[in-house]
Every structure is written in structure tokens, then in C-alpha cells.
Amino acid sequence: MAQWKTWLVRSLLVLFLITLFAVSALRAQIDDPTRQLAHDIFKQLIEINTTDSVGSVTAASEAMAQRFRDARFPESDLHILGPNQRKKNLVVRLRGSGRNQPVLLIGHLDVVEARREDWTTDPFQFVEKDGYYYGRGTQDMKDGDAIMVATLIRMKEEGYTPDRDIILALTADEEGGNSNGVDWLVKNHRELVEAEFVLNSDGGGITTENGKPVMMEVDATEKLYADYQLTVTNPGGHSSLPVPDNAIYHLANGLVRLEDYEFPMELNSVTRAYYARMAEITTGQRSADMKAILKDPPDQAAIERLSKDPIDHSKLRTTCVATRLNAGHANNALPQTAQANVNCRIAPGHSAEDVRAKLIEIVADPQISVQYVGVIGGATERASSRQSYAPPPLRPDVFQPLDKIVNQLWPGLPVIPTMATGASDAIYTNTAGLPTYGISGTAIARDDVRAHGKDERLEVESFYTGVDFYYRFLKALTAGQ
Numbered sequence: 001m002a003q004w005k006t007w008l009v010r011s012l013l014v015l016f017l018i019t020l021f022a023v024s025a026l027r028a029q030i031d032d033p034t035r036q037l038a039h040d041i042f043k044q045l046i047e048i049n050t051t052d053s054v055g056s057v058t059a060a061s062e063a064m065a066q067r068f069r070d071a072r073f074p075e076s077d078l079h080i081l082g083p084n085q086r087k088k089n090l091v092v093r094l095r096g097s098g099r100n101q102p103v104l105l106i107g108h109l110d111v112v113e114a115r116r117e118d119w120t121t122d123p124f125q126f127v128e129k130d131g132y133y134y135g136r137g138t139q140d141m142k143d144g145d146a147i148m149v150a151t152l153i154r155m156k157e158e159g160y161t162p163d164r165d166i167i168l169a170l171t172a173d174e175e176g177g178n179s180n181g182v183d184w185l186v187k188n189h190r191e192l193v194e195a196e197f198v199l200n201s202d203g204g205g206i207t208t209e210n211g212k213p214v215m216m217e218v219d220a221t222e223k224l225y226a227d228y229q230l231t232v233t234n235p236g237g238h239s240s241l242p243v244p245d246n247a248i249y250h251l252a253n254g255l256v257r258l259e260d261y262e263f264p265m266e267l268n269s270v271t272r273a274y275y276a277r278m279a280e281i282t283t284g285q286r287s288a289d290m291k292a293i294l295k296d297p298p299d300q301a302a303i304e305r306l307s308k309d310p311i312d313h314s315k316l317r318t319t320c321v322a323t324r325l326n327a328g329h330a331n332n333a334l335p336q337t338a339q340a341n342v343n344c345r346i347a348p349g350h351s352a353e354d355v356r357a358k359l360i361e362i363v364a365d366p367q368i369s370v371q372y373v374g375v376i377g378g379a380t381e382r383a384s385s386r387q388s389y390a391p392p393p394l395r396p397d398v399f400q401p402l403d404k405i406v407n408q409l410w411p412g413l414p415v416i417p418t419m420a421t422g423a424s425d426a427i428y429t430n431t432a433g434l435p436t437y438g439i440s441g442t443a444i445a446r447d448d449v450r451a452h453g454k455d456e457r458l459e460v461e462s463f464y465t466g467v468d469f470y471y472r473f474l475k476a477l478t479a480g481q
Contacts, residue, residue, distance in 0.1 A: 030468045034154055038467045041067065042146035043126040046135035050110045050172075057172035057181070058082070060109045061090035064149055064170060068092055071153040079192060082181060087172040089181040091192045094152050096162035099480055104167045104195035104434065106182055106425055107145045107202060108174030111137040112452045120455050132457040139458055140451035143442055144201030145170055147463075147470045154471060163480030169193055174202070174425050182425040186432045197395060198429045201470075203420050203438020206410070206462075208445045215281065216406045216415045218399075219438025221270045221391040223318075223345040225423035226352040226383065227373040228359055230254065236329075236336035245367070247338040248327050254363030255322050255340060261362045263317040265293070265303045268348050270391050271315055274418045281414055311446065314421035318355060320344040341373070345421060348390075352383035389427065391417075392435035401476035402439065409441075409469055441469025 044063055049055035058080070065078050073092065082088035090109075096102075114123035114136040121127045123136040137143075148168055155162070169192075171181025185193050203219035234247040267275070272294065279290035285305065292302035293316075306312040313319070320342050327338035344355050352372055359370045372383030394417060406413055420426075426436040443462040450456040 030464055034150065034467065035464060037153065038146055038150040038464065041149050042133070042143065042463065045109070045142040045146055046126040046133075046137055047124060049124050050137075051113050052110065052173070052175070052177040053113060055110070056086045057109045058086055058088040061088050061170060064145075065090055065092075067149060067153065071156050073156060079189075081189065082172060083179045083184055087177065087179040087181065089172055089185060090168075090170040091185065091189075092152065092168045092170075094155060094162065094166040094168075096164045096166065096478065097480070098164070100164040100478075101196035102165035102167050102194065103477065104169060104193050104198045104429070105148050106169050106171065106198060106200050106429065106436075107141055107148055108172070108181065108425060109142070109145060109170050110172055110175045110177065111140070111142070112175045114456075118454050123456070128460065131460055133460055133463060134455060134457045136456055138456050139444060139449070140175075140456070141202045143458055143463055143466065144440055147441075147467050148201060150467060151471045151474055155474075160475070162475075162478030164196070164478055166474065166478060167193060167195060171425065180425070180428065182428040186428055186434075190432075193434075195434060197392075197398065198426070198434045198436040199398075200424060200426050200429070200436050200438045201440050202424045203426065203440065204418075205440035205466075206413075206443035208443050209447075211445075213410050213413055213443060214446075215278075216402075216410070216413055217418045217438075218402070218415060219420040219424070219426070220394065220417035221268070221348055222388060222420035222423055222426060222438075223314075223347060224350070224352065224386070224388040224427070226344045226346055226355060228320075228342045228344065228356060228383075229371045229373050229379045230340045230342055230359075230363065231369045231371070231379075232338045232365075232367050234334065234336055234338075236334045239332045239334055241334075243334065247335045247367075250365055250367050251325075251327070251338040251340055254365050254368045257364060258320060258322065258342065258359070258362050262307075263319065263347075263358075265298065265307075265316045266347055266349070267293070267316075268391075268419065270417055270419045274315070274416055277414065277416050311421065311449075314345065315419060318344060318347045318350060319421075320355070320359065345423065346388065348388040348419070351385045351387050353385050356383045389430040392430060392437070395435065395437075398437055398439075398477065401473060405469060405473045405476055408472065409465065439473070440466065441473065442466035 048060045050057050050060050061080050065080055068078055077093040079091040080088050116122055121134045127134040173180045204217045206213050207215050232247040232250045275290045279287050289302035289306050292299035322340050323343045324341040328335035346355050356370055356372055371379035373379050403415055406415055429436045
């Protein structure tokens with residue numbers, strides 16, 4: 001018995017040492033200089049205000065260009081260009097052997113507006129607290145920008161020659177404004193961003209539940225973004241003489257009808273495959289409900305249960321929500337105008353005009369006009385007939401290296417293509433014929449998605465794991481083996 005116990009203790013000790021060595025080996029490529037480089041770039045980007053109102057994407061582009069110069073990238077491979085002084089994009093090229101066509105990496109530098117009074121910390125200061133990095137853009141998406149910049153600099157300093165050129169485009173106005181950088185580059189300097197396929201760090205990533213990674217998502221398609229302006233006009237008058245057709249009341253009642261309306265559930269090829277795969281790796285009622293919505297006809301009770309989860313709710317249908325209100329001109333006068341912005345994320349297969357017509361039906365009030373708001377501003381009576389792009393093919397030369405690296409860092413974790421519930425610059429690259437995949441290595445808890453919200457944050461170690469992942473993945477993708 002004593003010998004058996006001794007053997008067991010020794011075996012456990014050996015197993016512990018092997019595991020420790022394996023973990024150390026996984027983390028060995030994140031040496032202190034790399035960790036510091038990624039940290040410094042992340043901090044620098046967060047602390048450059050790139051909002052549409054008062055910020056400057058150009059300042060961030062120039063700061064990153066200087067980092068590439070310091071890493072001995074030739075000036076001929078650095079391009080800072082754009083339609084105006086505040087919205088200049090940075091395009092960088094790491095030269096490869098030319099054996100294969102280039103890969104394009106894209107990431108937007110601009111961020112959503114953030115007010116100091118709404119936040120616990122200053123949104124434009126990089127704050128480390130309680131194991132998280134706080135700041136506007138920590139999740140969306142200056143983390144990805146910093147990771148891509150650090151990865152290319154690291155490869156350059158190592159003297160690594162990929163089997164294809166690696167192009168990085170850091171761009172303006174994904175979050176707002178009228179000078180979208182990816183769209184502008186594709187239309188005005190296609191030669192700088194021409195590639196065989198595109199990796200978009202503003203999509204995909206590791207989803208965790210209760211601190212445990214459950215899947216690596218890859219955005220293979222996405223919803224279509226659209227804004228609508230709902231307007232009620234009225235002669236107005238003195239507030240002491242209220243009338244039943246008050247513009248605010250008309251608008252408010254229409255918005256309540258919108259709040260109560262549920263767009264029907266619908267699945268496409270990507271979301272159907274997503275739920276089929278998710279049903280295999282989840283358990284209990286949730287797994288049963290996922291299987292039930294795949295039936296023909298789908299089970300309505302299962303749809304309702306899944307729809308209680310905000311992420312599932314959005315994946316299963318078009319969504320429209322009021323985001324801004326503006327009404328009245330004086331405290332003592334009846335409003336002459338009341339307006340609301342309604343933001344919609346439209347499921348593939350429907351156009352912005354289809355949804356505009358549906359909104360008219362939902363608000364059910366002839367006094368409420370519904371106009372489409374274009375990306376360059378201004379409201380029009382009709383919207384675009386464009387629909388979201390068809391999902392690109394799931395290329396083996398992208399997904400095989402991805403599976404390999406995910407299994408190294410998160411053994412057994414499934415890689416699952418999905419539909420992004422938001423919208424990204426992939427709409428421009430896919431429409432231009434450049435197959436685009438949303439891939440990121442940072443992990444975000446399912447119940448802690450703070451992009452666009454108060455106290456945006458990212459776990460510290462999630463960021464550095466993302467640095468490790470992206471370096472390994474990009475090398476596996478371009479090693480030519």
C-alpha cells in the first residue's frame with residue numbers, strides 16, 4: 001500500500017510538472033517586452049480621443065505610424081490618408097515573400113461618444129482596476145487595434161517573412177460620422193487594400209460564461225445597420241390650452257407600439273448552423289430549446305424562452321429601438337415638432353426600405369412620418385434597397401489554422417461561425433468582393449458586454465491572451481506550411 005501511495009504521489013507530481021511546463025510554454029511567447037509593448041499601445045490609443053464630435057482619428061493614425069517607423073517599417077509602406085484632416089486612415093504593409101496574395105487586417109480607431117459624468121472613471125484615461133482595463137474603446141475596439149499593431153511590430157522585429165503581404169488598415173468612422181475609412185479606401189485607394197481575404201478584429205472572439213470559455217465565435221455574416229427619423233409636426237400653441245393632438249403624445253404612443261412589437265423569428269444558413277452546433281455543447285432546457293427552434297415549424301414556447309436572453313433575442317430577428325428624442329421649443333409652449341431616432345439592426349434578407357415600411361405599419365399613425373437617415377446625414381422618404389451581404393465561404397486556409405491555434409490555447413473549445421448582431425466595416429469589404437471574417441482572441445463574458453456603454457472594460461489577462469492568440473494565428477495563417 002505504501003509503495004502504491006508513493007507511486008501515486010510521484011505520478012501526480014510528474015503530471016503537475018508537465019502541466020506547469022505546458023502552461024509555461026503556452027505563455028512563453030508573451031515575454032515581458034511584448035506584454036509591455038501591447039500595454040503601451042493600448043494605453044496610448046485609449047487616451048487619444050477619437051469620437052466624432054471632438055476627437056481626431058488622424059492623431060491616432062499618426063501615433064501608430066510613428067510606432068511603425070520606430071520599428072523600422074519603411075516610409076513607403078506607411079500611408080496616412082483620408083477625406084479630411086480629422087479622419088485620416090493609416091495603411092501599413094508588412095512585406096512577405098509574395099507566394100500568396102495579401103491578407104488585409106481591418107480595425108476602426110474611432111469610438112462612441114462617452115460623457116465623464118456618466119462613468120465611474122474618466123472614459124479617456126486608461127485605468128487598471130480590479131483586474132480590468134477601463135476606458136472607451138477597451139472592448140470596441142482599441143483592444144483589437146493595439147493587438148494588431150503589436151503583432152506586426154513583433155513580426156518585424158523578429159525578421160519574420162510571411163508567405164504573403166500582411167496589410168493593416170486602421171480607419172475612421174465605423175461608429176459614426178460621414179467619412180467611413182474602409183469604404184473610402186476601397187473606393188479611392190483599392191490598390192492599398194487589395195487582398196485575397198480580410199480579417200476583422202471587430203468581431204468574433206471568446207465567449208465566456210461564469211468565467212469559463214464556451215466557444216470561439218467567428219462572425220461569418222452580420223445584420224444591416226439602419227437609422228430612421230420619426231417626426232410629428234404640429235402648429236403648437238400656448239401650454240395653458242392643451243390639445244389632444246400634442247406632437248409629443250403622438251410620438252410617444254407610436255414608440256410604445258414599437259416597443260410592444262416583436263419582429264418574427266427567422267433563421268438563415270449561418271444562424272441555423274450556429275444553433276445546431278450550440279445545442280450540442282449546451283445542456284438542459286437551453287439545449288432543448290435550441291433544437292426545438294430548428295424544427296419545422298419551430299416551437300413558439302422555445303423561441304420565447306430563448307428570446308429572454310438579449311443576445312439570442314437579437315440573433316433571432318430584426319430589432320428596432322428608439323435611441324434619441326428631441327421635442328419642443330419652450331417650456332411654456334406646445335411642441336411644434338417632436339422627433340425620435342430609431343436604430344434598427346436588420347436580419348439578412350431584408351432591406352432598409354422593407355423595414356421603413358414596417359415601421360410605418362407598426363407606429364400606425366399618419367401624423368408620424370418615418371424617414372431613413374443615411375450614413376452621410378439627412379433624412380429621405382425612401383431607404384436603400386440594399387440587403388446584408390451573403391455569407392462568404394468558410395475558407396479552409398483560414399479555419400484550419402484557426403482550429404489549430406484555438407485548440408492550443410483552449411483545448412477542445414469549439415469554433416462556431418455566427419451572425420454578428422451589430423454591424424461592422426465588413427459590410428464594405430464583403431460588398432467589394434473581399435471575403436471577410438470577424439476573428440478575435442479576446443474573451444468577454446456573455447453578461448458583461450459593455451461596448452458603447454458605461455464603464456466599458458476588458459479583463460487584463462483577456463487582453464494579453466488575445467495578444468498571444470493573434471500572433472500565433474497570424475503566423476499559422478502566413479507561414480506557408
